[in-house]
Amino acid sequence: MSETQFGTGCHLHLIDGSAFIFRAYHALPPLTRKSDGLPIGAVAGFCNMLHRYVEGNTGPDAPTHVAVIFDKGSHTFRNDMYDQYKANREAMPEDLRPQMPLTREATKAFNIACEEIEGFEADDIIATLAVQARKAGGKCTIISSDKDLMQLVGDGVVMHDAMKNKHIDREGVFEKFGVYPERVVDVQALAGDSVDNVPGAPGIGIKTAALLINEYGDLDALLERAGEIKQPKRRETLINHADQIRLSRDLVKLDDAMDLPFRLEDLEVLDPDPEVLMPFLAEMEFRTLTKRIAAQLNVEEPVIEDKAPASDVPALEAVPFDQATYEHVSDAAALQTWIDLIYTRGYVAVDTETTGLNDMTADLVGVSLCVEAGHACYIPLSHKAAGGDDLFSDDTLADGQMPFDQCLKMLKPMLEDPSILKIGQNMKYDAKILARLNIDVAPIDDTMLMSYAMHAGLHGHGMDTLSERYLGHTPIPIKPLLGSGKSARTFDAVPVAEAVPYAAEDADITLRLWQVFKPLLHQSQVTRVYETMERPLVPVLTGMERSGIKVDRDTLSRMSNAFSQKMAGLEDEIYEIVGRKFNVGSPAQLGEILFDEMGLEGGKKGKTGKYSTGADVLEDLATEHELPRRVLDWRSLSKLKSTYTDALQTHINAETGRVHTSYSITGASTGRLSSNDPNLQNIPIRSEEGRRIREAFVAEQGKTLVALDYSQIELRILAHIANIPALKQAFADGHDIHAMTASEMFDVPLDEMTPDIRRQAKAINFGVIYGISGFGLARNLRIPRSEAQGFIDRYFERFPGIRTYMDDTKTFAKEHGYVQTLFGRKIHTPNIGAKGPQAGFASRAAINAPIQGTAADVIRRAMIRMPSAIKNIPAQMLLQVHDELLFEVEDSAVDDLIGAAKDVMENANEPIVKLDVKLTVDAGQGNNWAEAH
DNA sequence: ACGCTCACG
DNA sequence: GACGTACGTGAGCGTA
Numbered sequence: 001m002s003e004t005q006f007g008t009g010c011h012l013h014l015i016d017g018s019a020f021i022f023r024a025y026h027a028l029p030p031l032t033r034k035s036d037g038l039p040i041g042a043v044a045g046f047c048n049m050l051h052r053y054v055e056g057n058t059g060p061d062a063p064t065h066v067a068v069i070f071d072k073g074s075h076t077f078r079n080d081m082y083d084q085y086k087a088n089r090e091a092m093p094e095d096l097r098p099q100m101p102l103t104r105e106a107t108k109a110f111n112i113a114c115e116e117i118e119g120f121e122a123d124d125i126i127a128t129l130a131v132q133a134r135k136a137g138g139k140c141t142i143i144s145s146d147k148d149l150m151q152l153v154g155d156g157v158v159m160h161d162a163m164k165n166k167h168i169d170r171e172g173v174f175e176k177f178g179v180y181p182e183r184v185v186d187v188q189a190l191a192g193d194s195v196d197n198v199p200g201a202p203g204i205g206i207k208t209a210a211l212l213i214n215e216y217g218d219l220d221a222l223l224e225r226a227g228e229i230k231q232p233k234r235r236e237t238l239i240n241h242a243d244q245i246r247l248s249r250d251l252v253k254l255d256d257a258m259d260l261p262f263r264l265e266d267l268e269v270l271d272p273d274p275e276v277l278m279p280f281l282a283e284m285e286f287r288t289l290t291k292r293i294a295a296q297l298n299v300e301e302p303v304i305e306d307k308a309p310a311s312d313v314p315a316l317e318a319v320p321f322d323q324a325t326y327e328h329v330s331d332a333a334a335l336q337t338w339i340d341l342i343y344t345r346g347y348v349a350v351d352t353e354t355t356g357l358n359d360m361t362a363d364l365v366g367v368s369l370c371v372e373a374g375h376a377c378y379i380p381l382s383h384k385a386a387g388g389d390d391l392f393s394d395d396t397l398a399d400g401q402m403p404f405d406q407c408l409k410m411l412k413p414m415l416e417d418p419s420i421l422k423i424g425q426n427m428k429y430d431a432k433i434l435a436r437l438n439i440d441v442a443p444i445d446d447t448m449l450m451s452y453a454m455h456a457g458l459h460g461h462g463m464d465t466l467s468e469r470y471l472g473h474t475p476i477p478i479k480p481l482l483g484s485g486k487s488a489r490t491f492d493a494v495p496v497a498e499a500v501p502y503a504a505e506d507a508d509i510t511l512r513l514w515q516v517f518k519p520l521l522h523q524s525q526v527t528r529v530y531e532t533m534e535r536p537l538v539p540v541l542t543g544m545e546r547s548g549i550k551v552d553r554d555t556l557s558r559m560s561n562a563f564s565q566k567m568a569g570l571e572d573e574i575y576e577i578v579g580r581k582f583n584v585g586s587p588a589q590l591g592e593i594l595f596d597e598m599g600l601e602g603g604k605k606g607k608t609g610k611y612s613t614g615a616d617v618l619e620d621l622a623t624e625h626e627l628p629r630r631v632l633d634w635r636s637l638s639k640l641k642s643t644y645t646d647a648l649q650t651h652i653n654a655e656t657g658r659v660h661t662s663y664s665i666t667g668a669s670t671g672r673l674s675s676n677d678p679n680l681q682n683i684p685i686r687s688e689e690g691r692r693i694r695e696a697f698v699a700e701q702g703k704t705l706v707a708l709d710y711s712q713i714e715l716r717i718l719a720h721i722a723n724i725p726a727l728k729q730a731f732a733d734g735h736d737i738h739a740m741t742a743s744e745m746f747d748v749p750l751d752e753m754t755p756d757i758r759r760q761a762k763a764i765n766f767g768v769i770y771g772i773s774g775f776g777l778a779r780n781l782r783i784p785r786s787e788a789q790g791f792i793d794r795y796f797e798r799f800p801g802i803r804t805y806m807d808d809t810k811t812f813a814k815e816h817g818y819v820q821t822l823f824g825r826k827i828h829t830p831n832i833g834a835k836g837p838q839a840g841f842a843s844r845a846a847i848n849a850p851i852q853g854t855a856a857d858v859i860r861r862a863m864i865r866m867p868s869a870i871k872n873i874p875a876q877m878l879l880q881v882h883d884e885l886l887f888e889v890e891d892s893a894v895d896d897l898i899g900a901a902k903d904v905m906e907n908a909n910e911p912i913v914k915l916d917v918k919l920t921v922d923a924g925q926g927n928n929w930a931e932a933h
Numbered sequence: 934a935c936g937c938t939c940a941c942g
Numbered sequence: 943g944a945c946g947t948a949c950g951t952g953a954g955c956g957t958a
């Protein structure tokens with residue numbers, strides 16, 4: 001090939017590679033390669049942009065020479081000048097890191113020169129090349145919108161903002177900086193840059209900087225004559241920070257005289273070689289792009305195999321489960337071998353064995369690891385020696401275990417290493433156990449959450465279920481190891497030899513599940529749900545659960561006593577009425593007394609042959625007899641005492657003095673969380689007596705509890721999804737939504753609204769969310785069924801979008817077997833086509849799921865964004881109750897917290913879902929949860 | 934282990 | 943035309 005000397009008539013294009021990559025990364029959802037789940041979204045976007053760029057390069061401005069310039073390494077000569085340079089930079093996203101080398105490969109595949117130099121930023125290389133091109137008499141176009149490059153513009157060098165498709169010349173730079181390119185560095189030196197952490201002069205921005213530079217000519221003149229500045233503050237700033245400003249100039253000034261190991265001539269534009277490009281695109285499995293480019297180059301399109309994952313991945317089936325292959329690691333040398341192996345892989349499945357099920361109290365007993373199917377180990381750490389009945393043998397450790405601290409010290413760097421992916425099944429549990437030992441496990445993948453993203457509504461997501469369904473393997477049961485009932489023991493009492501196969505197998509199963517799920521995730525189109533609404537929730541919940549909430553034992557204890565006394569009084573009255581003692585808490589005994597002995601009407605037996613004595617039944621009976629009311633009162637006290645005032649005390653953690661719930665991410669099929677051990681999502685509020693239990697949930701001294709809750713979020717989402725103009729308008733106007741519904745339905749003007757009519761409309765509004773039926777509404781409102789049906793007909797008539805939504809949703813569910821939230825979460829509805837009453841349940845659940853699920857997605861997104869939004873506020877997020885978040889805040893920061901957290905919550909749908917109805921959040925605060933709400 | 938009842942959104 | 947029915951949870955208790 002003949003080489004053209006670079007000179008007049010030549011045109012060099014320089015592409016800012018990092019800018020391309022980050023734009024590609026953020027513009028696309030987290031796509032993964034189908035065959036193996038490799039994150040590939042940024043590479044895909046990068047290739048598309050590169051291709052579009054090449055395609056658009058025709059006409060007089062087409063390049064004769066071109067290169068993509070990348071940054072290399074994070075340490076540059078600027079860090080030696082100023083150690084804080086770019087120190088604020090957020091770490092590269094986990095799923096982007098492995099894509100960086102692929103973007104270089106992509107560039108070469110397109111036959112475009114690809115340059116990077118250790119210790120220099122791409123900007124310096126670009127500067128050097130631009131200056132060389134200018135000196136040689138050619139033109140240069142820099143494809144970037146980075147303002148740091150604007151100092152290069154002029155005299156044949158222009159910039160091109162590919163995003164806005166706009167050229168930036170000398171005038172464009174003046175527009176941006178208020179000075180021409182040769183003075184841009186001076187302005188930047190004064191204004192500083194928070195993104196790159198260039199200090200500049202405090203209090204001086206671009207506007208002021210340009211003003212000063214234009215007045216004094218240049219930075220040196222300005223600093224020399226700073227004393228002449230009239231404004232005292234500005235003058236002081238410039239005099240006091242002169243050194244810092246000069247340093248800033250050195251930081252922003254690009255090095256345009258580097259020694260480059262290549263020449264301009266090496267960058268000559270070349271046609272892509274289909275022999276190189278096509279295989280690359282095929283390897284990346286970019287189906288559309290491969291097809292398009294093959295057509296343009298007029299070559300045959302390579303075959304991209306549709307590698308089906310799951311059961312027919314042969315590699316997975318080829319390795320049978322074999323307990324004999326599991327390794328017992330008992331010393332540092334063996335552990336080091338495993339750690340080295342993990343580093344060569346970049347990922348590892350991890351499982352912990354502990355002394356219990358509560359991750360706030362259980363102790364670590366051992367750790368298992370797995371790097372590939374069948375290759376797993378168990379590291380026992382605190383198994384106890386079998387000591388028989390000897391009381392003193394309890395603390396003796398079993399043989400074959402390495403020292404606890406030594407093991408953790410070795411594992412910690414790996415578990416915390418951002419380049420090693422830790423895979424777990426319900427990682428929140430293991431992460432919390434390890435967090436209590438001062439190990440912050442990250443980054444993580446979680447097979448339970450992957451299954452949830454793909455299979456919610458289909459089946460559970462426990463390891464046993466998943467292993468049987470997706471690996472065809474029944475795991476070793478834990479029961480025989482631990483025993484049950486009186487002879488039950490904890491895992492530390494299990495002999496090491498028995499523990500190894502059980503524990504190692506769990507890690508083996510987890511790794512295999514991950515291999516199966518990773519490609520399926522993308523195929524099910526739930527990668528975004530998993531990556532943005534499941535995986536990032538784990539560290540957030542870990543933080544909340546570990547924080548816990550302070551609960552005042554004395555308050556609960558006093559309430560328990562008061563409830564006891566009242567119950568005793570009621571019991572006396574009840575026995576008096578009945579004529580003998582019996583167990584008031586036994587629905588069976590009560591039913592017989594009410595309906596057989598006393599002969600009250602309305603007794604209905606359920607399928608177990610027992611009378612129903614639920615609250616609604618007793619409520620009806622209360623009008624004709626005095627007993628049911630007493631029982632109702634007794635029951636409500638009994639509930640408050642046993643479930644709350646008594647049980648909560650037992651949940652106060654001995655170490656922290658606080659109550660730590662555990663959230664289940666996969667508990668509810670709709671995307672809601674559930675709370676257990678204890679459940680803090682059902683603390684009483686509806687009755688005054690119950691509400692007072694919230695007084696026991698308190699803030700620490702000097703702190704305040706702040707409750708933020710979404711106002712009518714489900715109805716707002718319904719108004720949006722079902723597209724009900726009247727509802728939307730009412731929310732936009734801030735009207736009372738139930739009163740508006742009532743007015744619309746019953747033709748009652750708003751100013752004549754009665755509480756009773758409003759109450760009925762409210763019941764209908766909620767009924768709609770639940771998949772309304774005449775029967776259900778009738779029972780709820782205690783009105784004849786025909787009347788209830790009339791209300792519903794009327795409602796549909798006035799808001800026809802509701803009926804359409806319900807019908808469409810049912811049709812979609814029948815066709816696809818699932819329904820979706822606005823954010824793409826899938827909720828499966830396997831019973832939708834069933835015969836019999838199941839079908840009714842399934843269709844109402846299908847109607848409710850997108851509404852409840854979308855609301856759940858919104859608050860999940862808010863929670864995930866919360867930690868970074870409040871990181872500078874002395875506040876902790878403690879609890880989530882479906883549409884409410886509870887915080888504990890230092891007294892002085894309450895307003896800051898409310899401002900920041902409310903903003904996050906009200907915009908949590910953005911940017912991927914636009915709502916026609918705005919989300920509103922109400923705030924409350926106080927020393928206890930009753931006051932805060 | 935299971936159903937009933939009832940606490941919450 | 944009949945059949946059952948509001949959606950989603952977790953916990954304590956009685957009873958098998």
